Amino acid sequence: NFSNEIERLVENEREDSDHINDENIEEISNRILRIIDNYLIKSGELFAASVVSGDICLNDHRTLNNCIFSDINDFPSTEGYLAHFPDIALNVIARLLSSSLPAVKTHLKKISDTYTLYSFLCETPDVQKVTKKIFSHGKIWLDTTIVLPLLVETFYREEQNKKYSNIVSSLIESGVELCVTDGVIREVLQHINISITCSRRSLTQWNGRIPFLYYHYVEQGYEPVKFASSIEVFHGQYRPEDDIEEYLKHSFNIAVEPLVDALQLVEEDTRFRIEALWAEAHKGRRSENVNFDEAITEALIKHDVESYVGVIGMRQKEQVSELGYKHWWLTIDSLAWKIRNKLKEEFERPLSSPLMSLDFLANTLSFGPSRTNFSRDQEQLLPLFFEADASEYMPRELIEIANRVREKNEGQPEHVIRRKVRDTCDRMKRRYGKVTKSAVDAEQGTPYG
Incomplete structure (x- = not known):
């Protein structure tokens, strides 16, 4: 087969x-x-x-x-x-x-x-001894790059396609605590608001890349004009941040826990250097964006510094090896890994990296003591590969194709139109190789920023 x-x-x-x-x-x-x-x-x-x-x-x-x-x-x-x-x-x-x-x-x-x-x-x-060192009592803070795909998967109909949700479910089953900072909640809300704005404009009126959440909503075949009402599953009108916090807790058992106090546990020189690297990276990423907003960029820098440095600070009282650390930051933002590598080069005494790889995490759940806490069926749902999926890159062409399919099939039942949009998007993504990816990356930047 x-x-x-x-x-x-x-x-x-x-x-x-x-x-x-x-x-x-x-x-x-x-x-x-x-x-x-x-x-x-x-x-x-x-x-x-x-x-x-x-x-x-x-x-x-x-x-x-x-x-x-x-x-x-x-x-x-x-x-x-x-x-x-x-x-x-x-x-x-x-x-x-x-x-x-x-x-x-x-x-x-x-x-x-x-x-x-x-x-x-x-x-x-001794496989068990080694894998037990990875995490048997872990506490992981999730970045916005992990939370947004969880929201996207709310729109998926097939459970087996929810690869991020499956990872989070397996982590919870194995006893790991999952957290986000207040900054992540605010970033998610800001992204939802940008997605709503994009959904209310034509592509000719929209500058920059297509917002991640809105892109995947359209890719699944849903009607663009209904996007604003669809996000009510995440939050209401009057207390949106509280609603998003409640949604993450209820749906994924993810709690909000700030790391601001832990920043002070890290040496001042180290803290300032990490902050400078994040500022340089974010401003470099957004400098060519016509919608560049200084205030938003400063907020993103602050949130990433809190997570990166805060997790390092949380480790100050831990008396374990690097593989045995309890506190981690889970992100797929390429900037975080570049900054980690720069810090390794600059500091004579290497810092303990707070970063955990998503693919590493999926592999970890297949081995060691945590695997006894969930069934083989659950284990088979764990993905092997995250970032080869062409849908992580949001070409404007796909939105245009989705709109054309809708226009061509006007009058058909909504479920038929959704299926045709979805199948057409899949067909396009099959042709999405390195050349196309490079062109889209150059035009639109990274997927989540």
């Missing part, structure tokens, strides 16, 4: 490309099978090595790209598709690793677990 799904996805690529012939289908499918196998082996090795070394920043994008180009070098071909194969492979693998088909999810999870366990056994004979 897994092999058949690969062939089906390759055939979809052929429909959208002039570079793939019928006789290439089997060869391309075999290449992708090898690449996935090699990628999961390498990912297992990186995960196990990162646990032993204490450096838990995994770079799956780089690993996957290396596996693709290694296969091209190891298995050369004179066929015309080869020059376009990296894009083809990234598209197919992105769809596979985010597939909701039970046969695909189960197969990928089994071989991923097997390779990771094998790599653990190569690194250390």
Whole structure:
């Protein structure tokens, strides 16, 4: 079933490309099978090595790209598709690793677990002892880049597609405490307000990238003019911040806990340097944005500094190794990881990094004592890969296509229009390779800022 799904996805690529012939289908499918196998082996090795070394920043994008180009070098071909194969492979693998088909999810999870366990056994004979060090009593603060996808998944109909919700549910089941700061609540509210404004304008009237929440709402096939009323599930009119706080607590068991007081527990020089790096990073990210707002940027800097430095401050009384820290910050904001690397270079005595990788976290839940707290069915829902999903990047073209599909099918039942919009968006994303991604990144910046 897994092999058949690969062939089906390759055939979809052929429909959208002039570079793939019928006789290439089997060869391309075999290449992708090898690449996935090699990628999961390498990912297992990186995960196990990162646990032993204490450096838990995994770079799956780089690993996957290396596996693709290694296969091209190891298995050369004179066929015309080869020059376009990296894009083809990234598209197919992105769809596979985010597939909701039970046969695909189960197969990928089994071989991923097997390779990771094998790599653990190569690194250390005591797997349980090592994995227990990661977190058995964890307390994790979530960044806005994690909370917004949770809100997006409210609009998803299929439970198996809710990969962020599944991770959060598994963390709660394993006994981890999840928190956000007040700043995250305010950022979420601001993002909702921007999304509402965008939903009330035509694309020709909107400057800048499409807001993350609104983009995914439209991508799921919903009617844009109903967006403002749809977000009432998150908050009402009079006490929106309190409502969002209540929604996160009720839906995900995420509590609000500030980190402001913990900032003072970190040395002043360190605190100021981290604040300067965040200020430089945020202003650099937004300097070319026509909608650049100094006050909003200053607030974002303040919120990120509170989370980054606050978690370090919370650790001051902990007498454990780096892998045994209780307090962590979970974010997929690339700025955070760049700042971590700069601090490692600048400080003679390395700071304890507060960052936890989302992919690392998903792998961690597959091993160690926490896995006994949730069923195998839950475990199969844990995703293997987060950031290959083309939908994380919000090209304006997709909104335009969704609008055209709605206009073309006017008069059809709403559920039929939603399905047609969703299927058309999926078809577009299948063609979303490295070249397109680079162009969108250059035009629109990062997904969440």
